[in-house]
Amino acid sequence: MDQAFAQRRRRDLIVAACLAGLAALVPLFVKDVYYQNIMVLTLMYAALSQSWNILSGYCGQISLGHALYFGLGAYTTALLYTKFGVLPWFGMVAGGLISALVAMVLGYPCFRLRGHYFVIATIVIAEITLLLFQNWDWAGAALGITIPMKRDSWLTFQFARSKLPYFYFALALACIAWFVTWWLEDSKWGYWWRAVKDNPDAAESLGVVVFNSKMGAAAVSAFLVAVGGGFYAQFVSYIDPESVMGFQFSLLMALPAVLGGIGTLWGPALGAVILIPLTELTRSYIGGSGRGVDLIVYGGLIIAISLARPQGLVSLFARKPKADARPVREAVAS
C-alpha cells in the first residue's frame, strides 16, 4: 500500500514536470497577445486556486475572503514601487510576508470559529479591508494606483506589449504552488490538515495540534496568494480597491478548485484550465451584445459540470476503486 502511494506521488511529479514543460512551449506556437493573455490569466488563477486549496481544501477551513491577501499583495507591491522605488520582486515577497502575518493575526481569533461562522468571518474581514483601502488617501483611496510605465525591463518587471515574461512568471508561480502542495501532501502538516478537515475533535485526541495546523495552512496559503496579487499589479499596471479586493475575487479563487475537485492535487489546475478560457472567450466573442448570452452559457456549463461531477472534474481521471479500497465502515459491516 505504501509502495503504491509512493509510486503515485512519483507519477504525479513526472506528469507535472511534463505538463509544465509542454506549457512552456505553447507561446512558441500561440503568438497572438490576446490568447497569450488568456494563458497568463489561466496560470495565475491555477496558482491562486492551488494556494486557496491548501487552506480550504486540505485543511477544510473554507475561506471566501482570500481577496484580502490578494489585495494586500497587490497593494504592497504597487505602493513599495511607486512610493519608495522598491523593485516589484522584493515587493511581492514583502507582500507575501505581510499577508502571511495578517493571516495568522486574523486566524488567532477566527480559527476558534467553526463551519459557517468561519466562512462569514472571512467574508466580513475582507469587506472591511476593502472599505479601509477605499478611504485610505495615501494608498490612492478609491482612485487606485497607476504603476508608471517605463522602459521594458526584467528589473522593474514591466513589458509594454510582450506577454511572454508574464506568461513564464505565471507558469513558475503555478508550478511553485503545485509543488508546495505536492510536497506538503506527504508531510506531517499534510496529514494533520486532512485529519483536521475530517474531524477536528478526533484529530485533537490523537495528538494533532489543531489550532497550529490551521495557522500554518493559513500562512502558506496567504503568502502564495499575495505573490499572485503582486504579479497582478505588475501585469495590469493599475489597481484600485474594487478590482483587487472585491468579493468576486474571493469567489474566482475558490471556483476552479471547487469545479476541478476541492482538496485534490490536480483539481485547481484542471478547474482553471477549463474555467478561465471559458469566461474570457465567451465574454469576448458573444458578450458584446449586451444581452448577457455569455453569462448564460458560462453559468449553464458550470451547472452542467457540477451536476455531472459533483466531486470535481478530477474524479474523471480516478481509477476504478479496488476491492480493498472500500470505506472502513462498510468493510467492518460486511
Add this chain to the structure above:
Amino acid sequence: MSITRRNVLLGATAAAALGPIAARAQASEVKIGVIYPFSGASAQIGVDAQRAFETAAEIINNKYDYDLPLARTEGLPGLGGAKVKLIFADHQADPQKGRAETERLITQENVCAVIGSYQSAVAVTASQTCERYQVPYISADNSSPSLHRRGLKYYFRAAPHDEMFSKAMFDFFDAMKKKGTKIETLALFHEDTIFGTDSGNSQLKLANERGYKVVADIKYRANSPSLSAEVQQLKAANADVLMPSSYTTDGILLVKTMAELGYKPNAIVAQDAGFSEKALYDAVGDKLEGVISRGSFSLDLAAKRPMVGKINDMFKAKSGKDLNDFSSRQFMGLIVMADAINRAKSTDGEKIRDALVATDMPGEQTIMPWKRVKFDESGQNNDADPVLLQYVGGKFVTIFPEQAAVAQAIWPMK
C-alpha cells in the same frame, strides 16, 4: 480556350491572387473599437451607449442634412467614402478585462481607434493599453479629472470633467448672488467611490476659494441601506444649498429620507449621475420640483438647433429614450473621432492622433452646448461648457449659463 483542369487551376490562381488587391482597393471599412460594460451592474449603460454610437455611425455612413461633421457625406470622404464599422467589447467594469479587451480590439480586430468606457477605473487601463500600441483613445463619458493628467499622448476627452462641472455650479451661485439671492452656506453630500470622492473634493476646494461656508461635508457609503443619520445631520446644518453627488439608488433613498424627516432645503444642486437618471424621477420626482442638476447636454438646444431634435428622434427610435447626459457625450465621442480619422486620411494611429490634436470644431456643429471642441496639450477640451438644468413640471429646462439658458432659475425650490 478549352476548359481543361489546367486552365481552371490557372484561373483560380489568378482570381486568388487578384482577390486581395480588389478588396484593398475598396478599403470600405474603418473599424473603431467601443468598450463598455455590457454585463453586470451597469449593463444598461452599455446597452444605451451602443444605441448612441450606432446612431452616430448611421449619420456618418449615410447622407443627412445636418450641420454636423460627416453628416452630409456618405462614409469618410477622406478615405474614399469608407464606412465606419463599430466593434463592441464588454469590459464588465473590471480594469483588467478592459485592458485585455482593448488589446484584443487592437491586435485581432485591427481597430484604428478606441472609445470608452463609462467607468473611470477602466478608462485608466484601456487608455494605457492604447498608448502602448499608439492608438488614439477618446473618453466619451469618463469624468474623473485625473484621467487627462497622466501625460498620455494618445488620450483625448471632448467632454467636461468633474472639476469643470463643479466650477459651473459655483459660477451659477456667484451669478445668483449678484442678483441678490442669499447663498452663504453649503452642505456637501457625496458617496465614497471615485466619482463622489472627486466631486466632494473639488466642491470643497471651490467653496473655500470663493468664500462659501461649508456647514456639512458628509461622505456616505454607496448603496447604503439607510441614510437617516446622515439626513439628520443635513437637517441640523440647514445650509442654503444642498449639493448631493449620488448614483441613482442612493439619490432615491436620500430624497425619500428627507421627506420622512421633514427636511426641505432652499435649493438642491446635484452633481448629475443619479439626478439625471429617469429612474430617480419616476420614483420620487414629485418631491423634486425645482431641483437643479448639472449636465453636459440639454434637449432645449433643439429649439436653436433643429438637428438636435432630429438626432434625438433617431436615438429614441432605437432605444425608446431621449438623449441624456451620457448618450449625448457618447454620440459626440464617435463624431469627434470619425472627424479626425477623416482628416487624417489614414487609419494610422499616429496620423489620427495628429488630426485629433488639430481638431477645432465649432460648438454649432455639435449637439452640445459647448463653445467648441479643441484639445489642449493634455488631450482635454476646455471649451466644453457644462449646463445647469432645473426640473420643472416634469422636465428639465436649461437655466445656466446665459447663452444656453431658456428660463430663469426658480429659487427657492418648491
